[in-house]
Amino acid sequence: MRLIGRVGEWFDQRLQLGRPIRDVMQHPVPRETASWWYVFGSAALTIFIFQIVTGILLALVYVPSAGEAWNSLQTLNHQITLGWFIRALHGWGSNFMLAIVIIHFVQVFLFGAYKFPRELTWILGVFLLLFTLGMAFTGQVLRFDQDAYWGLGIGASISSRVPVLGPLLVKLLLGGPIIAGATLSRFFALHVFVIPGLLIGFVGLHVLMVLKLGVNEWPMPGRIVRRATYVREYHELTAKEGVPFVPYAIWKDIAFSGFILLAIAACAVLLGPFGPGGQPDPTIIQTAPKPDSFFLWIYALLSFLPPAAETPILLIGPLIGIVVLLALPFFAGEGEKSWKRRPIAVLVILVGAVSLGTLTHLGQHTPWSPVMDAWSGQTIPVEYLKNRTPLEHQGALVFQSKQCHNCHSLGGEGGKRGPDLDQVAVRLTPDQLVRQVIQGGGNMPAYGKNLSPSETAALVKFLETLHPAGQAPAQDASRAIAETDQH
Amino acid sequence: MTPSSNDVTRRGFFAKIALLFNGFVGLALAVPVFRYLGSPVTRERKPGYDSWLPLGSLDKFPAGETRLATYRNPMVNAWDGETADIACWVRNVDGKKFQVFAINCAHLGCPVRWFAQSNLFMCPCHGGAYYQDGSRASGPPERGLFEYPYKVEGDKLLIHAGEMPTPGRSASNSKGCSSCG
Numbered sequence: 001m002r003l004i005g006r007v008g009e010w011f012d013q014r015l016q017l018g019r020p021i022r023d024v025m026q027h028p029v030p031r032e033t034a035s036w037w038y039v040f041g042s043a044a045l046t047i048f049i050f051q052i053v054t055g056i057l058l059a060l061v062y063v064p065s066a067g068e069a070w071n072s073l074q075t076l077n078h079q080i081t082l083g084w085f086i087r088a089l090h091g092w093g094s095n096f097m098l099a100i101v102i103i104h105f106v107q108v109f110l111f112g113a114y115k116f117p118r119e120l121t122w123i124l125g126v127f128l129l130l131f132t133l134g135m136a137f138t139g140q141v142l143r144f145d146q147d148a149y150w151g152l153g154i155g156a157s158i159s160s161r162v163p164v165l166g167p168l169l170v171k172l173l174l175g176g177p178i179i180a181g182a183t184l185s186r187f188f189a190l191h192v193f194v195i196p197g198l199l200i201g202f203v204g205l206h207v208l209m210v211l212k213l214g215v216n217e218w219p220m221p222g223r224i225v226r227r228a229t230y231v232r233e234y235h236e237l238t239a240k241e242g243v244p245f246v247p248y249a250i251w252k253d254i255a256f257s258g259f260i261l262l263a264i265a266a267c268a269v270l271l272g273p274f275g276p277g278g279q280p281d282p283t284i285i286q287t288a289p290k291p292d293s294f295f296l297w298i299y300a301l302l303s304f305l306p307p308a309a310e311t312p313i314l315l316i317g318p319l320i321g322i323v324v325l326l327a328l329p330f331f332a333g334e335g336e337k338s339w340k341r342r343p344i345a346v347l348v349i350l351v352g353a354v355s356l357g358t359l360t361h362l363g364q365h366t367p368w369s370p371v372m373d374a375w376s377g378q379t380i381p382v383e384y385l386k387n388r389t390p391l392e393h394q395g396a397l398v399f400q401s402k403q404c405h406n407c408h409s410l411g412g413e414g415g416k417r418g419p420d421l422d423q424v425a426v427r428l429t430p431d432q433l434v435r436q437v438i439q440g441g442g443n444m445p446a447y448g449k450n451l452s453p454s455e456t457a458a459l460v461k462f463l464e465t466l467h468p469a470g471q472a473p474a475q476d477a478s479r480a481i482a483e484t485d486q487h
Numbered sequence: 488m489t490p491s492s493n494d495v496t497r498r499g500f501f502a503k504i505a506l507l508f509n510g511f512v513g514l515a516l517a518v519p520v521f522r523y524l525g526s527p528v529t530r531e532r533k534p535g536y537d538s539w540l541p542l543g544s545l546d547k548f549p550a551g552e553t554r555l556a557t558y559r560n561p562m563v564n565a566w567d568g569e570t571a572d573i574a575c576w577v578r579n580v581d582g583k584k585f586q587v588f589a590i591n592c593a594h595l596g597c598p599v600r601w602f603a604q605s606n607l608f609m610c611p612c613h614g615g616a617y618y619q620d621g622s623r624a625s626g627p628p629e630r631g632l633f634e635y636p637y638k639v640e641g642d643k644l645l646i647h648a649g650e651m652p653t654p655g656r657s658a659s660n661s662k663g664c665s666s667c668g
Contacts, residue, residue, distance in 0.1 A: 067568025149570065153596030153651070154612075160655030170653055171527040177536035177650035178560050180567040182527070281569040283557045285590060285598035288611035302595060303613035307629045311654075368614045368626075372600060403605040407614075417614050445616050445624035450606045 024211055028242025032218035034249035037111075039256035040104035041210070045203060046257035047097040050264070051135075052196065054090040062142070064188035066181035066280070069144035073276045088268035091143075094136055096264050098294050101132045106349055112337025113216035115225045119329035121209040124202050126325045131199050133294070138191035140292050144184055145276035150289035152179045154302075161311045179282075214238060215249075219337035226334055288369065296363030297356050303368040367416035370406040374414040381411035388465060395462025398455045402447065410466075418444055425466045425473035432474075433460045536562055537649040542577060542587070545642045550582035553601050553619065561649045575635065576601055576608070577644065578619065585644065588621050589633035589652045596653065599632065608632065629654070 012018040061080060063072040076083035105125065108114065114122035137155075141148045152174070159173050160166040175182030214234055217223075243249070278287060291299050305313055339346055371378070380396055388396070399405060407417035428436065437456055440446030451459065467473045522529070530536075542556040556577045563571040576599075578586040588608070590598045597612035607624060608617040615626035622631040633652035638645050 065566040065568070066570045067566045150597055150612075153591060156651060157591075157594070157596040157653045160653030162655065166653070166655030168528050170651070170655065172525075174651070175527050177527075177562055178571070178573065179651065180560070180570040181564045279569065281572065282590070282598070283555075283569075283572045283574040285555070285574055285600060287598065289597055299612075303627060305627070307627050310627065310629075369611055370609045370614055370616075372609065372611055375602075375604075401604050403602050403607065403609075406602075406609065440625070443625045445605075445607055445618065447605065449618075 025246035026244045027211065027214075028238040029215050029245050029249050030217040030237055031241045031243050031248075033215050034243060034252065035218070036252055036256070037107060038215065038249065039253050040100055040107055042253040043257050043260050044097060044100045044104055045207070047093055047100060047260060047264070048199065048203065050261060051090065051093045051097060054086055054093060055192070055196075057086045058090055059192065064142070064184055066144065066184045069142070069184060070276055070279055073143065073145075077273060077276075084273050085268060087273035088271070089264060090139075091274040092264045092267040092271070094139055095293070096260060096267075098132055098136055100260065101129055105129055108216065110339045110342075110345060110349060111216055111219050112225070112339075112342070114329040114332075115335070115337060116227050116230055116329070116333045117213055118209070118216060119333060121206060121213065122329050123326055124206045124209070126322070128199065128202050128206060130322070131195050131202065134195050135191065135199070136292065136294055138187045138195065140295075141184070141187040142191055143274065143276050144280050146278040146280060146284070146287045147275070147289050147291065149179055149280040149282060150287065151291055152183060154289075154291075158314055162315060216337075219339070221336070221338040221340045223337065224335060225337060286372075288366075288372065290363075290366075293360065293364075297359035300359040300363035300366075303366075365416075369415070370403075370417050371415040372406060374405040375400050375403040378405060378413040380405075381413075384410060384466065389461070391458050392462045392465055395458035395460065398451070398459040399462060402450065402455075402459075404459075407444075421463065421466055423467055423471075425464050426468070426471055427474060428463075429474045429476045429479075430460055430464055431476055433463050535649075537647050539638070539645045539647055540649070542575075542644045542646060545639065545644055548577045548579040548585070548644065550579050553578040553603065555601070556587075556644075558646070558648065573648070574598070575646070575648070576632075578621075585637050585639070586621060587635040587637045587644075587646045589635065591633065591652055592628060593623075593630050593632055593654060594626070594628040596651070 008018075058076070061072060061076050061083065063069055073087070076087050078084070108122070108125070141152060156170045156173055156179070159169040162169055171177065173183075174180075175186045217234060217237055274292075278284060290296070302310070302314075336342055380400070385393065385396060399410075404421075405414040407415040409416060409420040410422060412420075424433070434456060436442075436444065437451065437459060438446060438448040440448075447456075464473055538561045540558045540561060542558055547556070548554050554577050555574055557572055557574045560567075560571045560573055574590045576588040576590065578588070580586060588599075592599050592610040592612065592615050594610065594613055594615045597610050599608040599610045599615070599617065601608055606619040608619075608621075610616070610626070610628075613627050615628040616624040617628075617632050618624050620631075621634060623629075635646040635648045637647070
């Protein structure tokens with residue numbers, strides 16, 4: 001034991017880190033902050049370190065070359081002992097890191113931690129969130145499959161819409177005229193050197209400020225933050241009822257980090273690695289590209305924005321969001337910290353969560369996309385075809401062969417792009433059906449040039465049969481009168 | 488030995504000179520670094536990325552039909568692999584007139600698919616649809632499909648291509664098309 005002590009002394013005489021480390025361990029934190037609500041920041045740091053380690057392990061095998069990346073991932077998955085497991089750990093680690101960072105972000109927002117004097121801690125935190133998103137996106141590109149390839153196409157298409165600079169930005173993003181080797185190389189540099197470097201620097205400052213300024217106290221309704229008095233009040237609080245950070249608070253941090261790592265490992269074992277999907281061969285066009293789950297909400301948003309508003313919202317929206325987040329501690333730097341006295345803050349989080357959740361859900365189901373193989377692969381319910389005339393059967397064939405089924409569902413099968421047609425005869429009269437098929441409109445292409453008159457007649461005859469048994473199809477009111485006049 | 492104020496200013500002056508010197512060296516180094524980083528943009532100005540590329544003989548594209556064609560991108564590195572193979576849709580309008588559409592949807596660049604039965608191009612990403620002449624039919628795209636300039640030489644169909652078409656580049660694209668007549 002004495003030897004260890006002497007070796008320790010020898011090092012500390014030279015490093016002189018013993019005392020600052022003891023100070024950090026023993027620094028008093030408000031008693032209530034030794035809470036399970038305060039574990040997310042340290043968990044995010046733990047996962048970040050975990051991602052660096054698993055990332056380096058993957059880099060031992062991965063080849064950042066457009067021609068070889070996909071093959072090297074296959075080798076990792078299938079040839080190298082437990083290569084699939086390291087890929088799974090890194091992939092699930094990425095999902096957990098984003099989730100934990102977002103939970104941490106919401107928690108410090110609701111606890112008013114961005115207020116004086118922790119403005120800069122918050123600002124660095126906003127950048128850390130953006131860098132984490134950047135890591136997720138660039139990481140998805142390194143999994144160089146079809147989704148990565150077409151995802152880059154989406155990124156390039158969005159960048160190209162920047163006024164004046166657009167085409168220039170596309171070339172800088174892609175590293176050339178097309179998505180190819182140069183593109184993967186620069187995303188590799190971003191994912192492995194640039195963004196992790198920024199993350200390490202910003203995380204260091206972020207944690208340093210938490211130690212220097214003290215962790216945000218548990219918000220109490222009525223305990224108002226004022227610039228003139230806050231620092232004195234905080235020191236009184238920690239002096240009066242503070243507890244040393246080690247071990248009072250840290251044991252929960254350590255326990256939660258361990259739990260999160262275990263959860264990542266469990267997901268990796270049970271659910272395996274992500275992809276890679278199909279080969280990044282742009283001549284294989286039988287694909288429906290989709291981003292990873294954390295970007296599905298953007299993917300969904302892109303289909304709902306009206307065409308004319310899309311470019312301005314895409315380009316200005318994120319900018320406004322980031323500026324608001326960065327400016328938040330400056331226009332709300334004082335006052336109440338407790339969420340119980342900040343209804344707008346709670347509302348913002350709720351609306352944000354519901355919006356992102358809804359868009360993500362829609363992004364999983366893509367109701368706006370035609371089901372590309374519905375016309376050849378999905379069926380019309382049998383009862384819709386029973387006791388029908390040959391002409392109506394002919395119409396059902398037209399419905400399938402002209403790809404109507406790709407956008408319109410029958411009996412729950414088929415696309416959701418357009419309205420389902422199970423009861424279309426109740427909504428539209430025969431004349432209106434003819435007009436809709438031939439002229440299109442309301443986001444439906446016009447089929448006038450693609451259907452012969454006999455095909456249109458058959459199709460509309462079939463559509464006229466689509467109404468509930470007890471409900472008569474829609475009729476043009478004037479038609480009956482016109483017909484009685486003739487007789 | 489207390490340093491006189493004069494001494495400090497002298498050392499301070501040297502420090503400033505040294506900083507200034509570093510600034511100059513830094514600037515001198517920044518120029519090549521930025522030129523290196525800007526190479527994907529500046530390289531285009533010299534020979535340009537686009538060139539005339541053969542899509543194959545005309546009998547691959549029967550009159551009245553729309554067929555998928557592929558070409559190897561002209562600007563290519565040895566390690567680009569299959570990513571340098573680009574697909575496009577060739578429409579033979581009437582045996583004499585052609586239209587060659589980019590594979591990329593004008594909305595966000597996803598690969599559009601041709602449905603010969605309904606004469607529509609459909610995009611799997613956000614549901615953009617186009618008529619057989621490439622014009623916009625429905626969905627989020629703001630314009631029709633991107634079209635490559637083409638020419639027929641002997642029995643070969645050639646297109647002028649080499650750069651991924653994106654919505655922001657539509658202006659230069661349409662310019663290229665007006666020159667092809």
